[in-house]
Amino acid sequence: MRERGKIWGERPSIYNEISGGSKKSATNRRSKKHTTKPSFPIKKKNPHQLTTQEMPEGFEPTKNTFSIHIKSLWGLVYQDSIPMVPEYSQLKEFNTRFEFAEDIVQTIHNPSTIPLVPENEIITFRGVKPGKKKIARGIINLTDFFIKYVLALLAKVGIRRWAPDLNASSDTLYNEACQISAIQTFRQLAAGGAFEYMNINLRFLEDLQLLEATYNHIVYFTLAKRYQKELKEKGKYSKDQERQAILRARLRLKELRY
Numbered sequence: 001m002r003e004r005g006k007i008w009g010e011r012p013s014i015y016n017e018i019s020g021g022s023k024k025s026a027t028n029r030r031s032k033k034h035t036t037k038p039s040f041p042i043k044k045k046n047p048h049q050l051t052t053q054e055m056p057e058g059f060e061p062t063k064n065t066f067s068i069h070i071k072s073l074w075g076l077v078y079q080d081s082i083p084m085v086p087e088y089s090q091l092k093e094f095n096t097r098f099e100f101a102e103d104i105v106q107t108i109h110n111p112s113t114i115p116l117v118p119e120n121e122i123i124t125f126r127g128v129k130p131g132k133k134k135i136a137r138g139i140i141n142l143t144d145f146f147i148k149y150v151l152a153l154l155a156k157v158g159i160r161r162w163a164p165d166l167n168a169s170s171d172t173l174y175n176e177a178c179q180i181s182a183i184q185t186f187r188q189l190a191a192g193g194a195f196e197y198m199n200i201n202l203r204f205l206e207d208l209q210l211l212e213a214t215y216n217h218i219v220y221f222t223l224a225k226r227y228q229k230e231l232k233e234k235g236k237y238s239k240d241q242e243r244q245a246i247l248r249a250r251l252r253l254k255e256l257r258y
Helices: 014-019 023-033 060-072 089-096 102-110 144-157 173-191 202-206 208-232 236-257
Strands: 132-133 138-142
Touching: 060 132, 060 138, 060 173, 060 208, 089 173, 102 144, 102 173, 138 144, 144 173, 173 202, 173 208, 202 208
Parallel strands: none
Antiparallel strands: 132 138
């Protein structure tokens, strides 16, 4: 398993150009300002889980916006949408083209890179028109630039449908590509003002280790649980959501009565 943050540390300088700072400086600032540790150890349910104690102060809006961005890439439009995994043919095709994560980074940032697949073969965002879209519980402004940028990036790395492989380890080369593309598009679009109305703090775009940990939490902890529930019993996640909604409504009614 690769060392945490190693690949990000070797990324081209475009990351600094986007955020206006370095990963090291952002990490140092976070460690100095937000190192309040709990007085007792927190037992994680999953190694990818990111606890509130591990998040810096004021990060919640950025985390929620990143979650909406990931769901938009994955096509999880509704609150009870179930993540889909890539087809075997896509995994096989991808694995014949790359050997190292560094190759993916270079492919993305090289302006002369020839797309591995035509943009018209990209399934992600197919048929989607620019405008504000409701994604789960959030709103995202899918501008024409947003859509074209994502399509161009996915075409470069040969991913026809953005969908992490939840049946495999998070550090497979294909899953690395999904993570890199999600973080890259999120940082680029956030820095360009696409999520201004979501009240995110742009300084967190500099902390690549934090974004990586947040991505893993959203994909391999939160959404993976939803996927696993569906594998065990079709429709189970939706049933659980309905049950919880009824329970919340009853609790609100009880509070109003008393």
